[in-house]
Amino acid sequence: MRAAIYQEPREITVEEVPDVTVESPTDAIVRVTHTAICGSDLWFYRGESDREAGSRVGHEPMGLVEAVGEDVTSVDVGDRVFAPFVISCGYCEFCRKGLHTSCANGDSWGGENGGCQGEQIRVPQADGTLVRVPDRHADDEDTLEALLPLTDVMGTGHHAAVSAGVEAGDTCVVIGDGAVGLCGVLAARRLGAERIVAMGHHEDRLALAEAFGATETVAARGDEAVERAKELTYGGTNHVLECVGAASAMDTAIEVCRPGGTVGYVGVPHGVDDEGLDVFSLFSDNITLQGGVAPVRAYAEELMADVLGGTLDPSPIFTKTVDLDGVPEGYRAMDEREAIKVLVKP
Amino acid sequence: MRAAIYQEPREITVEEVPDVTVESPTDAIVRVTHTAICGSDLWFYRGESDREAGSRVGHEPMGLVEAVGEDVTSVDVGDRVFAPFVISCGYCEFCRKGLHTSCANGDSWGGENGGCQGEQIRVPQADGTLVRVPDRHADDEDTLEALLPLTDVMGTGHHAAVSAGVEAGDTCVVIGDGAVGLCGVLAARRLGAERIVAMGHHEDRLALAEAFGATETVAARGDEAVERAKELTYGGTNHVLECVGAASAMDTAIEVCRPGGTVGYVGVPHGVDDEGLDVFSLFSDNITLQGGVAPVRAYAEELMADVLGGTLDPSPIFTKTVDLDGVPEGYRAMDEREAIKVLVKP
Numbered sequence: 001m002r003a004a005i006y007q008e009p010r011e012i013t014v015e016e017v018p019d020v021t022v023e024s025p026t027d028a029i030v031r032v033t034h035t036a037i038c039g040s041d042l043w044f045y046r047g048e049s050d051r052e053a054g055s056r057v058g059h060e061p062m063g064l065v066e067a068v069g070e071d072v073t074s075v076d077v078g079d080r081v082f083a084p085f086v087i088s089c090g091y092c093e094f095c096r097k098g099l100h101t102s103c104a105n106g107d108s109w110g111g112e113n114g115g116c117q118g119e120q121i122r123v124p125q126a127d128g129t130l131v132r133v134p135d136r137h138a139d140d141e142d143t144l145e146a147l148l149p150l151t152d153v154m155g156t157g158h159h160a161a162v163s164a165g166v167e168a169g170d171t172c173v174v175i176g177d178g179a180v181g182l183c184g185v186l187a188a189r190r191l192g193a194e195r196i197v198a199m200g201h202h203e204d205r206l207a208l209a210e211a212f213g214a215t216e217t218v219a220a221r222g223d224e225a226v227e228r229a230k231e232l233t234y235g236g237t238n239h240v241l242e243c244v245g246a247a248s249a250m251d252t253a254i255e256v257c258r259p260g261g262t263v264g265y266v267g268v269p270h271g272v273d274d275e276g277l278d279v280f281s282l283f284s285d286n287i288t289l290q291g292g293v294a295p296v297r298a299y300a301e302e303l304m305a306d307v308l309g310g311t312l313d314p315s316p317i318f319t320k321t322v323d324l325d326g327v328p329e330g331y332r333a334m335d336e337r338e339a340i341k342v343l344v345k346p
Numbered sequence: 347m348r349a350a351i352y353q354e355p356r357e358i359t360v361e362e363v364p365d366v367t368v369e370s371p372t373d374a375i376v377r378v379t380h381t382a383i384c385g386s387d388l389w390f391y392r393g394e395s396d397r398e399a400g401s402r403v404g405h406e407p408m409g410l411v412e413a414v415g416e417d418v419t420s421v422d423v424g425d426r427v428f429a430p431f432v433i434s435c436g437y438c439e440f441c442r443k444g445l446h447t448s449c450a451n452g453d454s455w456g457g458e459n460g461g462c463q464g465e466q467i468r469v470p471q472a473d474g475t476l477v478r479v480p481d482r483h484a485d486d487e488d489t490l491e492a493l494l495p496l497t498d499v500m501g502t503g504h505h506a507a508v509s510a511g512v513e514a515g516d517t518c519v520v521i522g523d524g525a526v527g528l529c530g531v532l533a534a535r536r537l538g539a540e541r542i543v544a545m546g547h548h549e550d551r552l553a554l555a556e557a558f559g560a561t562e563t564v565a566a567r568g569d570e571a572v573e574r575a576k577e578l579t580y581g582g583t584n585h586v587l588e589c590v591g592a593a594s595a596m597d598t599a600i601e602v603c604r605p606g607g608t609v610g611y612v613g614v615p616h617g618v619d620d621e622g623l624d625v626f627s628l629f630s631d632n633i634t635l636q637g638g639v640a641p642v643r644a645y646a647e648e649l650m651a652d653v654l655g656g657t658l659d660p661s662p663i664f665t666k667t668v669d670l671d672g673v674p675e676g677y678r679a680m681d682e683r684e685a686i687k688v689l690v691k692p
Contacts, residue, residue, distance in 0.1 A: 094605055099632055102605035259440055259448035265629075272625045279618045283611075286445055286638035292629045 002346075003056050003118025004327040009047030010335070012057065012328045020114045020122035025071035028126035030081060034062040034148050035116045036318070037330045037342040038085075039178050040245075040268060045331050048270065056115025058344075059085040059108070060151035062144065065130075066120070074127045080138035081130040083123060084296040085109065085152045090128025098298035103128075117327050119346050131300045137308055142315070145343065146307045149183060149314040153341065154303060155296025156266045157183025160241040161191055163291035164264030168192030173229055173256050174214070176243035177205035179317045179341040180266060182212055184241040186314055189213030190306065193239075197232050199225055199252070205340060208316060229256045237261060242291075247271035254278050259285040266294050318343040348692075349402050349464025350673040355393030356681070358403065358674045366460045366468035371417035374472035376427060380408040380494050381462045382664070383676045383688040384431075385524050386591075386614060391677050394616065402461025404690075405431040405454070406497035408490065411476075412466070420473045426484035427476040429469060430642040431455065431498045436474025444644035449474075463673050465692050477646045483654055488661070491689065492653045495529060495660040499687065500649060501642025502612045503529025506587035507537055509637035510610030514538025519575055520560070521599050522589035523551035525663045525687040526612065528558055530587040532660055535559030536652065539585075543578050545571055545598070551686060554662060575602045583607060588637075593617035600624050605631040612640050664689040 003017045020029060035058050044051035051057075062082035065075050075081055088095050088103035095103050107113065107124050114121040123129050131150075137143045149155075157180050166172050170193050174184045177200025188196045189212065198214035200206050206217040218228045230236050236258035242249055245267015253263045269277075282289060306312035320339035322330045323346065330342035349363045366375060381404050390397035397403075408428035411421050421427055434441050434449035441449050453459065453470050460467040469475050477496075483489045495501075503526050512518050516539050520530045523546025534542045535558065544555035545564045552563040564574045576582050582604035588596055591613015599609045615623075628635060652658035666685035668676045669692065676688035 097606060099606040102631060260443060260445040269625045269629055273622065276619065277623050277625055279615045279623055282635070283615055283638045285448060286641070288637075289628070289635040291634075292632035295632070 001119040025069040029067040030063040032063040058115040058117030061116035080133040100295040100297040145315040153179040156294040158187040159294035161187035164239040171195040172239035181243035262288040265291040347465040371415040375413040376409040378409040404461040404463030407462035426479040446641040446643040491661040499525040502640040504533040505640035507533035510585040517541040518585035527589035531558040608634040611637040
């Protein structure tokens with residue numbers, strides 16, 4: 001089969017690689033029909049985080065089951081399925097409490113499981129990992145494109161909103177106008193937030209934030225942005241969704257948070273090592289820091305129900321579509337911010 | 347009147363200073379009968395935080411009302427009262443939500459209000475700040491010594507337990523065997539925790555932790571301590587009370603916290619600037635960081651009810667008593683860890 005391979009910063013190639021096969025009775029083999037390029041893929045693409053040369057990439061799979069191990073009971077050959085960016089068993093303590101990212105039997109994409117930006121993947125713990133799309137929706141292209149973000153960014157935006165404690169009637173601020181921030185707006189609206197202030201740097205993305213339910217947007221930078229957000233929230237909000245994953249964004253999140261409020265964060269906190277986290281502001285204002293890597297598997301069923309019911313559609317975040325050969329071009333377009341998020345149809 | 351004055355690291359003197367007077371209609375004047383030296387006073391005493399030479403010290407006042415401004419309605423001359431380590435109005439947004447440390451009209455001890463390690467203080471916002479001890483208990487020395495920790499360390503330990511999410515039946519780990527950690531044990535027991543693992547470095551203090559309700563203690567240091575605590579909690583606990591306020595203790599707290607758990611922290615996080623906070627562990631394990639400077643005023647009435655009812659007595663943390671002239675010796679004894687906490691009777 002063919003798959004996208006990381007070679008070095010800013011070089012992704014598509015190569016012939018060995019097929020994956022069922023190796024354990026709990027494995028499934030999935031032919032990838034839809035996947036995506038993630039903002040978090042840009043960290044290694046830009047050389048800002050390490051990745052082994054020659055490794056397969058991609059972690060947002062949707063496709064058709066081609067084979068199952070003998071112990072797999074929840075999916076069968078021919079089913080349309082998708083899976084989150086981590087593999088989880090579904091029955092350990094952490095999966096039972098909805099923290100699939102800490103699964104005691106967990107694993108990740110890449111390596112011998114195959115990267116999801118490729119033709120096939122092996123899915124360990126298939127019963128726990130895979131989410132089956134009901135047959136009546138399994139071939140509807142619009143529905144599939146609306147479901148694909150549930151593999152990562154939609155679940156992650158939802159985790160930011162849940163972690164920030166957003167409930168019906170609340171006012172919240174969403175930091176970041178990338179795919180996760182935009183999904184955070186959708187999630188906050190879905191949870192009933194009354195006012196959603198979206199902060200970002202790109203007018204076109206903030207326009208999409210408004211279409212997704214943001215009641216106000218702030219396009220300024222630095223202190224001016226913080227001042228404007230505090231003005232809009234009469235001194236700060238109790239619920240901040242930090243959807244960037246950078247030290248500067250975390251600082252902004254803490255600054256716009258009202259004393260006693262909560263920052264829900266879901267971005268890998270890059271740069272915090274060098275610049276430090278403003279623990280003193282957290283401490284003096286009793287601001288709670290809640291969140292982390294999003295257990296999107298925990299949210300898959302409830303978000304899928306809304307997508308299938310027609311009340312949730314994150315697919316407008318896909319502003320470019322490529323085939324497998326177009327993956328390198330997809331990375332380039334995201335790196336240069338030409339595309340918010342790239343849909344890949346291998 | 348006479349009051350304790352900070353001169354330079356490791357030098358506290360007792361000096362004649364001007365009397366305080368009612369300056370605003372919401373002021374009260376309190377003659378201090380009981381106060382204490384706080385572990386947090388040791389930061390400036392040891393030169394580890396800045397403090398102006400010549401400034402008055404102490405922030406844990408209990409005493410008798412000597413005068414009140416014309417707008418004060420909740421206390422009167424002759425009442426026995428105590429007050430938290432911050433001044434708060436009681437009616438602003440933040441006081442109403444129990445976050446008196448963020449009071450919109452707040453102030454602090456020291457400066458022109460007088461330090462509490464002295465004969466008299468002026469209490470701004472007296473109606474909001476002062477807690478009145480019911481008359482029938484107002485002259486019972488044992489009761490007063492049990493109430494005094496409600497000005498700071500007992501309320502702070504309680505805030506750690508509440509912030510860590512401790513509820514009836516829970517298992518928790520308390521980091522620190524100082525006065526706050528010991529009060530954290532009392533608070534966790536009071537909230538119904540089933541298992542309380544106290545971690546510290548002093549056998550005598552850990553013995554007191556056991557008397558206060560700790561079911562297990564860990565006296566080891568470093569990795570060995572973390573391993574032991576994780577063993578006792580089958581891999582980590584969901585509720586950690588960080589009662590030290592140092593980067594190393596915060597690291598320990600994060601290490602013994604179970605994925606998805608909560609670290610309740612209440613110590614001024616010294617050293618975090620230099621050593622950084624392990625945000626990556628928080629992130630990857632979805633550990634919530636909750637707490638901050640404790641709004642002890644919010645907890646005063648409920649904790650006082652228990653002290654007066656005979657079910658709560660933190661007074662054993664006072665292992666040494668001095669008069670006003672003995673304050674410098676009190677600092678020395680705490681600095682050299684001869685005393686857990688020093689009671690001062692000016």
